[in-house]
Amino acid sequence: MTTSLATISETITRDLAMKIIRGTLSDGDMLPGENELAVQYSASRTSVRNALHVLSAKGLLSIQAKRRSTVNPRELWSFLDTDVLGWMEEVGISPDVAEQLVVTRLMFEPNAAVLAAANATARDLAAMEDAWTLMSRGQQQDQVTLFEEGDLAFHTALLKSCHNPFLMSIGNALSAAMMLSFKQTQESSVRETEHAVEQHRLLLEAIRLRQGVKARECMRDIILSAANRHLWTTLPEKYTHLI
Template sequence: MTKTTAPSIAESLTHDLAIRIMHGDLSEHQSLPGENELALQYQVSRTSVRNALQALGAKGMLSIQAKRRSVVTPREQWNFLDSEVLLWLTESGMEEKMVEQLIVARLIFEPNVAALAAVNATGHDLAALEDAYQLMAEGQSHNQRELFERGDLAFHLALLRASHNPFLLSLSNALSSAMSLSFKQTLEDDVRLTKEALQQHFVLLDAIRLKQVDTARQRMREILLKAAQKRLQNYQPEIFNHID
Protein backbone atom coordinates (compact mmCIF):
# COMPACT_ATOMS: atom_id res chain seq x y z
CA MET A 1 0.00 0.00 0.00
CA THR A 2 1.35 3.45 -0.92
CA LYS A 3 1.76 5.79 2.03
CA THR A 4 0.81 9.41 1.56
CA THR A 5 2.69 12.10 3.46
CA ALA A 6 0.52 14.53 5.38
CA PRO A 7 1.05 18.15 4.31
CA SER A 8 3.25 20.27 6.55
CA ILE A 9 1.81 23.21 8.47
CA ALA A 10 3.33 25.59 5.93
CA GLU A 11 1.84 23.59 3.02
CA SER A 12 -1.61 23.60 4.63
CA LEU A 13 -1.37 27.35 5.20
CA THR A 14 -0.18 27.90 1.62
CA HIS A 15 -3.20 25.94 0.35
CA ASP A 16 -5.66 27.87 2.54
CA LEU A 17 -4.32 31.27 1.52
CA ALA A 18 -4.26 30.26 -2.16
CA ILE A 19 -7.91 29.19 -2.08
CA ARG A 20 -8.88 32.43 -0.31
CA ILE A 21 -7.10 34.39 -3.04
CA MET A 22 -8.80 32.42 -5.81
CA HIS A 23 -12.22 32.85 -4.20
CA GLY A 24 -11.62 36.59 -3.93
CA ASP A 25 -11.69 36.64 -0.12
CA LEU A 26 -8.23 38.14 -0.47
CA SER A 27 -8.66 40.37 -3.49
CA GLU A 28 -6.27 41.75 -6.08
CA HIS A 29 -3.90 44.41 -4.68
CA GLN A 30 -5.06 43.68 -1.13
CA SER A 31 -2.39 43.61 1.57
CA LEU A 32 -2.33 40.49 3.70
CA PRO A 33 -2.07 40.74 7.48
CA GLY A 34 1.47 40.79 8.81
CA GLU A 35 3.37 37.64 9.73
CA ASN A 36 2.56 38.01 13.44
CA GLU A 37 -1.15 38.48 12.74
CA LEU A 38 -1.29 35.48 10.41
CA ALA A 39 0.62 33.35 12.92
CA LEU A 40 -1.91 34.23 15.62
CA GLN A 41 -4.88 33.82 13.28
CA TYR A 42 -3.81 30.34 12.15
CA GLN A 43 -2.11 29.34 15.41
CA VAL A 44 1.16 28.52 13.65
CA SER A 45 4.75 29.72 13.86
CA ARG A 46 6.06 32.76 12.03
CA THR A 47 8.42 30.44 10.17
CA SER A 48 5.45 28.51 8.76
CA VAL A 49 3.79 31.78 7.76
CA ARG A 50 6.96 33.03 6.09
CA ASN A 51 7.38 29.77 4.16
CA ALA A 52 3.76 29.88 2.98
CA LEU A 53 4.06 33.48 1.79
CA GLN A 54 7.32 32.73 -0.02
CA ALA A 55 5.72 29.73 -1.73
CA LEU A 56 2.85 31.88 -3.02
CA GLY A 57 5.30 34.59 -4.03
CA ALA A 58 7.26 32.07 -6.09
CA LYS A 59 4.05 31.18 -7.94
CA GLY A 60 3.37 34.83 -8.75
CA MET A 61 0.31 35.08 -6.50
CA LEU A 62 1.84 37.46 -3.97
CA SER A 63 4.23 40.39 -4.22
CA ILE A 64 6.67 40.19 -1.31
CA GLN A 65 8.98 43.04 -0.34
CA ALA A 66 11.23 43.33 2.67
CA LYS A 67 9.64 45.05 5.70
CA ARG A 68 6.34 45.47 3.86
CA ARG A 69 3.18 43.42 3.87
CA SER A 70 2.60 40.90 1.10
CA VAL A 71 0.16 42.03 -1.58
CA VAL A 72 -2.11 39.87 -3.77
CA THR A 73 -0.99 40.22 -7.37
CA PRO A 74 -3.27 40.51 -10.43
CA ARG A 75 -4.27 37.14 -11.84
CA GLU A 76 -2.34 37.67 -15.07
CA GLN A 77 0.89 37.50 -13.05
CA TRP A 78 0.18 34.03 -11.64
CA ASN A 79 2.13 31.06 -12.95
CA PHE A 80 -0.66 29.03 -14.56
CA LEU A 81 1.74 26.32 -15.65
CA ASP A 82 2.50 25.52 -12.02
CA SER A 83 0.83 22.22 -11.12
CA GLU A 84 -0.26 23.43 -7.66
CA VAL A 85 -1.78 26.63 -9.04
CA LEU A 86 -3.78 24.55 -11.50
CA LEU A 87 -4.86 22.15 -8.74
CA TRP A 88 -6.01 25.04 -6.55
CA LEU A 89 -7.83 26.55 -9.52
CA THR A 90 -9.73 23.28 -9.94
CA GLU A 91 -10.61 23.14 -6.24
CA SER A 92 -11.82 26.72 -6.13
CA GLY A 93 -14.05 26.31 -9.18
CA MET A 94 -12.91 27.39 -12.62
CA GLU A 95 -15.09 30.08 -14.14
CA GLU A 96 -16.06 29.89 -17.79
CA LYS A 97 -13.77 32.72 -18.88
CA MET A 98 -10.74 30.81 -17.58
CA VAL A 99 -11.83 27.64 -19.39
CA GLU A 100 -12.17 29.70 -22.57
CA GLN A 101 -8.66 31.12 -22.15
CA LEU A 102 -7.26 27.65 -21.49
CA ILE A 103 -8.78 26.34 -24.73
CA VAL A 104 -7.43 29.36 -26.63
CA ALA A 105 -3.93 28.53 -25.35
CA ARG A 106 -4.32 24.91 -26.43
CA LEU A 107 -5.55 25.99 -29.88
CA ILE A 108 -2.43 28.09 -30.38
CA PHE A 109 -0.19 25.21 -29.41
CA GLU A 110 -1.58 21.72 -29.98
CA PRO A 111 -2.65 21.68 -33.65
CA ASN A 112 0.93 22.46 -34.63
CA VAL A 113 2.21 19.77 -32.26
CA ALA A 114 -0.04 17.31 -34.09
CA ALA A 115 1.38 18.50 -37.41
CA LEU A 116 4.94 17.98 -36.18
CA ALA A 117 3.99 14.52 -34.93
CA ALA A 118 2.69 13.67 -38.41
CA VAL A 119 6.10 14.60 -39.80
CA ASN A 120 8.34 13.06 -37.15
CA ALA A 121 6.51 10.19 -35.44
CA THR A 122 8.43 6.92 -35.26
CA GLY A 123 7.04 3.42 -34.87
CA HIS A 124 7.63 3.72 -31.13
CA ASP A 125 5.66 6.99 -31.02
CA LEU A 126 2.76 5.44 -32.93
CA ALA A 127 2.69 2.50 -30.52
CA ALA A 128 2.51 4.92 -27.57
CA LEU A 129 -0.37 6.79 -29.23
CA GLU A 130 -2.20 3.54 -29.91
CA ASP A 131 -1.74 2.38 -26.29
CA ALA A 132 -3.11 5.69 -25.03
CA TYR A 133 -6.06 5.47 -27.42
CA GLN A 134 -6.82 1.97 -26.13
CA LEU A 135 -6.92 3.31 -22.56
CA MET A 136 -9.41 5.94 -23.66
CA ALA A 137 -11.51 3.31 -25.44
CA GLU A 138 -11.51 1.08 -22.37
CA GLY A 139 -12.50 3.99 -20.13
CA GLN A 140 -15.30 4.92 -22.52
CA SER A 141 -16.72 1.40 -22.82
CA HIS A 142 -16.64 0.78 -19.06
CA ASN A 143 -17.67 4.33 -18.07
CA GLN A 144 -14.47 4.80 -16.06
CA ARG A 145 -13.72 8.52 -16.03
CA GLU A 146 -10.28 8.22 -14.41
CA LEU A 147 -9.15 5.67 -17.01
CA PHE A 148 -10.43 7.81 -19.89
CA GLU A 149 -8.67 10.91 -18.52
CA ARG A 150 -5.44 8.96 -18.04
CA GLY A 151 -5.57 7.73 -21.63
CA ASP A 152 -6.44 11.20 -22.94
CA LEU A 153 -3.49 12.78 -21.13
CA ALA A 154 -1.16 9.99 -22.27
CA PHE A 155 -2.33 10.52 -25.87
CA HIS A 156 -1.57 14.24 -25.86
CA LEU A 157 1.79 13.78 -24.12
CA ALA A 158 2.67 11.09 -26.67
CA LEU A 159 1.95 13.69 -29.37
CA LEU A 160 4.38 16.07 -27.69
CA ARG A 161 7.08 13.39 -27.62
CA ALA A 162 6.34 12.49 -31.25
CA SER A 163 7.18 16.06 -32.26
CA HIS A 164 10.83 15.28 -31.38
CA ASN A 165 11.34 18.96 -30.62
CA PRO A 166 13.52 19.39 -27.52
CA PHE A 167 12.02 22.78 -26.64
CA LEU A 168 8.50 21.41 -26.74
CA LEU A 169 9.54 18.34 -24.76
CA SER A 170 10.96 20.56 -22.03
CA LEU A 171 7.47 22.02 -21.60
CA SER A 172 5.77 18.65 -21.24
CA ASN A 173 5.73 18.53 -17.44
CA ALA A 174 4.15 21.95 -17.11
CA LEU A 175 1.75 21.43 -20.01
CA SER A 176 0.59 18.05 -18.69
CA SER A 177 -0.97 19.78 -15.67
CA ALA A 178 -2.72 22.33 -17.88
CA MET A 179 -4.03 19.64 -20.23
CA SER A 180 -5.20 17.49 -17.33
CA LEU A 181 -7.15 20.47 -15.98
CA SER A 182 -8.64 21.07 -19.42
CA PHE A 183 -9.81 17.45 -19.70
CA LYS A 184 -11.53 17.67 -16.31
CA GLN A 185 -13.36 20.80 -17.44
CA THR A 186 -14.57 19.44 -20.79
CA LEU A 187 -15.17 15.72 -20.23
CA GLU A 188 -18.77 14.53 -19.97
CA ASP A 189 -19.95 13.30 -16.56
CA ASP A 190 -21.04 10.06 -18.23
CA VAL A 191 -17.92 8.88 -20.05
CA ARG A 192 -20.02 6.58 -22.23
CA LEU A 193 -21.08 9.77 -24.06
CA THR A 194 -17.52 10.41 -25.26
CA LYS A 195 -17.86 8.16 -28.30
CA GLU A 196 -17.52 11.11 -30.70
CA ALA A 197 -14.38 12.38 -28.94
CA LEU A 198 -12.92 8.89 -29.07
CA GLN A 199 -13.57 8.69 -32.80
CA GLN A 200 -11.95 12.09 -33.31
CA HIS A 201 -8.79 10.87 -31.59
CA PHE A 202 -8.75 7.76 -33.77
CA VAL A 203 -9.00 9.89 -36.93
CA LEU A 204 -6.16 12.08 -35.64
CA LEU A 205 -4.04 9.01 -34.91
CA ASP A 206 -4.70 7.73 -38.42
CA ALA A 207 -3.64 11.06 -39.95
CA ILE A 208 -0.38 10.94 -38.01
CA ARG A 209 0.22 7.33 -39.02
CA LEU A 210 -0.27 8.31 -42.68
CA LYS A 211 1.88 11.45 -42.28
CA GLN A 212 -0.98 13.71 -43.34
CA VAL A 213 0.32 16.94 -41.84
CA ASP A 214 -2.51 19.36 -42.67
CA THR A 215 -5.15 16.78 -41.78
CA ALA A 216 -3.53 16.11 -38.40
CA ARG A 217 -3.46 19.83 -37.65
CA GLN A 218 -7.11 20.25 -38.60
CA ARG A 219 -8.26 17.17 -36.68
CA MET A 220 -6.63 18.44 -33.50
CA ARG A 221 -8.25 21.82 -33.98
CA GLU A 222 -11.64 20.12 -34.35
CA ILE A 223 -11.10 18.15 -31.13
CA LEU A 224 -10.40 21.34 -29.19
CA LEU A 225 -13.28 23.31 -30.72
CA LYS A 226 -15.69 20.48 -29.95
CA ALA A 227 -14.50 20.49 -26.33
CA ALA A 228 -15.10 24.24 -26.16
CA GLN A 229 -18.58 23.86 -27.62
CA LYS A 230 -19.47 21.23 -25.00
CA ARG A 231 -18.11 23.10 -21.98
CA LEU A 232 -18.84 26.77 -22.66
CA GLN A 233 -22.45 27.79 -22.12
CA ASN A 234 -21.77 31.06 -23.93
CA TYR A 235 -19.81 29.45 -26.75
CA GLN A 236 -18.79 32.10 -29.30
CA PRO A 237 -17.02 30.65 -32.36
CA GLU A 238 -15.64 34.04 -33.36
CA ILE A 239 -13.36 33.99 -30.30
CA PHE A 240 -11.52 31.01 -31.78
CA ASN A 241 -11.85 31.65 -35.53
CA HIS A 242 -8.81 33.95 -35.72
CA ILE A 243 -6.51 31.31 -34.21
CA ASP A 244 -4.89 29.29 -37.00
Protein backbone atom coordinates in the same frame (compact mmCIF):
# COMPACT_ATOMS: atom_id res chain seq x y z
CA MET B 1 2.96 12.64 16.92
CA THR B 2 4.09 16.19 16.17
CA THR B 3 3.19 17.97 12.95
CA SER B 4 6.23 18.73 10.78
CA LEU B 5 7.24 22.26 9.90
CA ALA B 6 6.68 21.46 6.21
CA THR B 7 3.14 20.24 6.88
CA ILE B 8 2.26 23.36 8.88
CA SER B 9 3.71 25.59 6.17
CA GLU B 10 1.85 23.65 3.46
CA THR B 11 -1.42 24.01 5.38
CA ILE B 12 -0.95 27.78 5.65
CA THR B 13 0.04 27.97 1.97
CA ARG B 14 -3.06 26.12 0.84
CA ASP B 15 -5.44 28.05 3.10
CA LEU B 16 -4.15 31.43 1.94
CA ALA B 17 -4.12 30.29 -1.70
CA MET B 18 -7.75 29.18 -1.52
CA LYS B 19 -8.74 32.52 0.00
CA ILE B 20 -7.02 34.34 -2.85
CA ILE B 21 -8.49 32.13 -5.58
CA ARG B 22 -11.99 32.31 -4.08
CA GLY B 23 -11.69 36.09 -3.87
CA THR B 24 -11.91 36.28 -0.07
CA LEU B 25 -8.57 38.05 -0.44
CA SER B 26 -8.73 40.32 -3.49
CA ASP B 27 -6.23 41.94 -5.82
CA GLY B 28 -4.32 44.58 -3.87
CA ASP B 29 -5.36 43.37 -0.41
CA MET B 30 -2.60 43.35 2.18
CA LEU B 31 -2.24 40.28 4.36
CA PRO B 32 -1.76 40.55 8.12
CA GLY B 33 1.85 40.72 9.27
CA GLU B 34 3.88 37.58 9.94
CA ASN B 35 3.30 37.82 13.70
CA GLU B 36 -0.47 38.12 13.25
CA LEU B 37 -0.55 35.22 10.82
CA ALA B 38 1.55 33.12 13.18
CA VAL B 39 -1.01 33.70 15.94
CA GLN B 40 -3.92 33.10 13.56
CA TYR B 41 -2.53 29.73 12.43
CA SER B 42 -0.92 28.77 15.76
CA ALA B 43 2.33 28.43 13.89
CA SER B 44 5.87 29.77 13.98
CA ARG B 45 6.95 32.81 12.00
CA THR B 46 9.23 30.50 10.04
CA SER B 47 6.25 28.44 8.84
CA VAL B 48 4.36 31.60 7.90
CA ARG B 49 7.35 33.04 6.09
CA ASN B 50 7.84 29.80 4.13
CA ALA B 51 4.19 29.82 3.09
CA LEU B 52 4.36 33.43 1.93
CA HIS B 53 7.48 32.77 -0.12
CA VAL B 54 5.83 29.77 -1.80
CA LEU B 55 2.80 31.87 -2.74
CA SER B 56 5.09 34.62 -3.98
CA ALA B 57 6.97 32.15 -6.19
CA LYS B 58 3.64 31.05 -7.65
CA GLY B 59 2.69 34.64 -8.43
CA LEU B 60 -0.22 34.92 -5.98
CA LEU B 61 1.54 37.39 -3.67
CA SER B 62 4.10 40.16 -3.82
CA ILE B 63 6.53 40.41 -0.92
CA GLN B 64 8.43 43.63 -0.29
CA ALA B 65 10.90 44.34 2.50
CA LYS B 66 9.36 45.98 5.56
CA ARG B 67 5.89 45.89 4.00
CA ARG B 68 3.01 43.47 4.29
CA SER B 69 2.49 40.91 1.53
CA THR B 70 0.03 42.03 -1.14
CA VAL B 71 -2.32 39.90 -3.24
CA ASN B 72 -1.40 40.00 -6.92
CA PRO B 73 -3.87 40.46 -9.79
CA ARG B 74 -4.83 37.20 -11.48
CA GLU B 75 -2.78 37.89 -14.61
CA LEU B 76 0.39 37.54 -12.52
CA TRP B 77 -0.50 34.08 -11.21
CA SER B 78 1.59 31.13 -12.46
CA PHE B 79 -1.19 29.38 -14.34
CA LEU B 80 1.03 26.49 -15.42
CA ASP B 81 1.98 25.70 -11.82
CA THR B 82 0.43 22.37 -10.86
CA ASP B 83 -0.52 23.57 -7.37
CA VAL B 84 -2.22 26.69 -8.70
CA LEU B 85 -4.15 24.62 -11.24
CA GLY B 86 -5.13 22.13 -8.54
CA TRP B 87 -6.40 24.88 -6.25
CA MET B 88 -8.32 26.46 -9.12
CA GLU B 89 -9.92 23.12 -9.95
CA GLU B 90 -11.13 22.76 -6.35
CA VAL B 91 -12.74 26.19 -6.43
CA GLY B 92 -14.05 25.79 -9.97
CA ILE B 93 -12.53 27.78 -12.80
CA SER B 94 -14.46 30.65 -14.32
CA PRO B 95 -15.75 30.49 -17.92
CA ASP B 96 -13.19 33.06 -19.08
CA VAL B 97 -10.28 31.01 -17.72
CA ALA B 98 -11.71 27.86 -19.31
CA GLU B 99 -11.95 29.76 -22.59
CA GLN B 100 -8.33 30.89 -22.38
CA LEU B 101 -7.27 27.29 -21.77
CA VAL B 102 -8.99 26.28 -24.99
CA VAL B 103 -7.40 29.19 -26.87
CA THR B 104 -3.97 28.11 -25.63
CA ARG B 105 -4.58 24.59 -26.85
CA LEU B 106 -5.76 25.87 -30.25
CA MET B 107 -2.55 27.85 -30.63
CA PHE B 108 -0.30 24.97 -29.61
CA GLU B 109 -1.65 21.48 -30.27
CA PRO B 110 -2.77 21.51 -33.94
CA ASN B 111 0.71 22.53 -35.11
CA ALA B 112 2.27 19.99 -32.76
CA ALA B 113 0.14 17.37 -34.53
CA VAL B 114 1.68 18.43 -37.87
CA LEU B 115 5.18 17.93 -36.47
CA ALA B 116 4.18 14.59 -34.97
CA ALA B 117 2.99 13.43 -38.40
CA ALA B 118 6.43 14.27 -39.80
CA ASN B 119 8.56 12.80 -37.00
CA ALA B 120 6.68 10.01 -35.20
CA THR B 121 8.55 6.71 -34.93
CA ALA B 122 7.03 3.25 -34.62
CA ARG B 123 7.57 3.46 -30.86
CA ASP B 124 5.79 6.82 -30.72
CA LEU B 125 2.84 5.44 -32.67
CA ALA B 126 2.66 2.45 -30.34
CA ALA B 127 2.57 4.76 -27.30
CA MET B 128 -0.26 6.80 -28.84
CA GLU B 129 -2.15 3.64 -29.73
CA ASP B 130 -1.78 2.28 -26.18
CA ALA B 131 -3.10 5.58 -24.82
CA TRP B 132 -6.02 5.54 -27.27
CA THR B 133 -6.85 1.98 -26.21
CA LEU B 134 -6.93 3.15 -22.59
CA MET B 135 -9.29 6.01 -23.55
CA SER B 136 -11.52 3.62 -25.44
CA ARG B 137 -11.66 1.16 -22.56
CA GLY B 138 -12.49 3.98 -20.15
CA GLN B 139 -15.32 5.10 -22.44
CA GLN B 140 -16.75 1.62 -22.85
CA GLN B 141 -16.54 0.83 -19.13
CA ASP B 142 -17.67 4.32 -18.03
CA GLN B 143 -14.51 4.77 -15.95
CA VAL B 144 -13.59 8.45 -15.74
CA THR B 145 -10.11 7.90 -14.29
CA LEU B 146 -9.18 5.44 -17.02
CA PHE B 147 -10.48 7.74 -19.75
CA GLU B 148 -8.64 10.79 -18.36
CA GLU B 149 -5.43 8.80 -17.96
CA GLY B 150 -5.61 7.67 -21.58
CA ASP B 151 -6.53 11.14 -22.82
CA LEU B 152 -3.57 12.82 -21.16
CA ALA B 153 -1.22 9.97 -22.14
CA PHE B 154 -2.31 10.34 -25.78
CA HIS B 155 -1.54 14.05 -25.91
CA THR B 156 1.73 13.58 -24.01
CA ALA B 157 2.80 10.82 -26.41
CA LEU B 158 1.92 13.06 -29.36
CA LEU B 159 4.15 15.84 -28.01
CA LYS B 160 7.00 13.37 -27.46
CA SER B 161 6.63 12.21 -31.05
CA CYS B 162 7.48 15.72 -32.26
CA HIS B 163 11.05 15.06 -31.08
CA ASN B 164 11.51 18.72 -30.27
CA PRO B 165 12.93 19.40 -26.77
CA PHE B 166 11.46 22.90 -26.63
CA LEU B 167 7.95 21.69 -27.46
CA MET B 168 8.34 18.89 -24.94
CA SER B 169 9.27 21.36 -22.22
CA ILE B 170 6.25 23.50 -23.08
CA GLY B 171 4.13 20.37 -23.15
CA ASN B 172 5.28 19.31 -19.70
CA ALA B 173 4.28 22.70 -18.35
CA LEU B 174 0.94 22.55 -20.17
CA SER B 175 0.06 18.97 -19.20
CA ALA B 176 -1.70 19.89 -15.96
CA ALA B 177 -3.50 22.73 -17.74
CA MET B 178 -4.54 20.33 -20.48
CA MET B 179 -6.00 17.94 -17.91
CA LEU B 180 -7.98 20.79 -16.39
CA SER B 181 -9.16 21.70 -19.89
CA PHE B 182 -10.21 18.09 -20.52
CA LYS B 183 -12.23 18.06 -17.28
CA GLN B 184 -13.91 21.36 -18.09
CA THR B 185 -15.06 20.13 -21.51
CA GLN B 186 -15.80 16.53 -20.61
CA GLU B 187 -19.23 14.95 -20.90
CA SER B 188 -21.23 14.26 -17.72
CA SER B 189 -20.87 10.55 -18.43
CA VAL B 190 -17.74 9.08 -20.00
CA ARG B 191 -20.00 6.77 -22.02
CA GLU B 192 -21.00 9.86 -24.00
CA THR B 193 -17.42 10.44 -25.21
CA GLU B 194 -17.59 7.89 -28.03
CA HIS B 195 -17.24 10.67 -30.63
CA ALA B 196 -14.14 12.04 -28.88
CA VAL B 197 -12.58 8.56 -28.88
CA GLU B 198 -13.24 8.27 -32.62
CA GLN B 199 -11.73 11.71 -33.22
CA HIS B 200 -8.55 10.63 -31.46
CA ARG B 201 -8.45 7.46 -33.60
CA LEU B 202 -8.66 9.56 -36.76
CA LEU B 203 -5.86 11.80 -35.48
CA LEU B 204 -3.69 8.77 -34.76
CA GLU B 205 -4.28 7.44 -38.27
CA ALA B 206 -3.41 10.80 -39.83
CA ILE B 207 -0.12 10.82 -37.90
CA ARG B 208 0.55 7.19 -38.82
CA LEU B 209 0.04 8.01 -42.53
CA ARG B 210 2.23 11.17 -42.33
CA GLN B 211 -0.75 13.37 -43.23
CA GLY B 212 0.26 16.61 -41.53
CA VAL B 213 -2.59 18.79 -42.80
CA LYS B 214 -5.13 16.13 -41.85
CA ALA B 215 -3.53 15.75 -38.40
CA ARG B 216 -3.84 19.49 -37.81
CA GLU B 217 -7.52 19.40 -38.80
CA CYS B 218 -8.20 16.43 -36.55
CA MET B 219 -6.57 18.05 -33.54
CA ARG B 220 -8.37 21.31 -34.15
CA ASP B 221 -11.68 19.41 -34.40
CA ILE B 222 -11.00 17.58 -31.12
CA ILE B 223 -10.49 20.86 -29.27
CA LEU B 224 -13.29 22.79 -30.98
CA SER B 225 -15.94 20.10 -30.72
CA ALA B 226 -15.40 19.87 -26.95
CA ALA B 227 -15.42 23.66 -26.58
CA ASN B 228 -18.53 24.01 -28.73
CA ARG B 229 -20.43 21.65 -26.45
CA HIS B 230 -19.39 23.25 -23.17
CA LEU B 231 -18.11 26.83 -23.64
CA TRP B 232 -19.69 28.37 -26.72
CA THR B 233 -22.01 27.32 -29.55
CA THR B 234 -19.62 28.58 -32.24
CA LEU B 235 -16.05 29.82 -32.16
CA PRO B 236 -16.01 33.54 -31.20
CA GLU B 237 -15.00 35.74 -34.12
CA LYS B 238 -11.94 37.07 -32.27
CA TYR B 239 -10.43 33.55 -32.32
CA THR B 240 -11.19 32.64 -35.94
CA HIS B 241 -7.64 33.52 -37.02
CA LEU B 242 -6.37 30.66 -34.85
CA ILE B 243 -7.87 28.06 -37.17
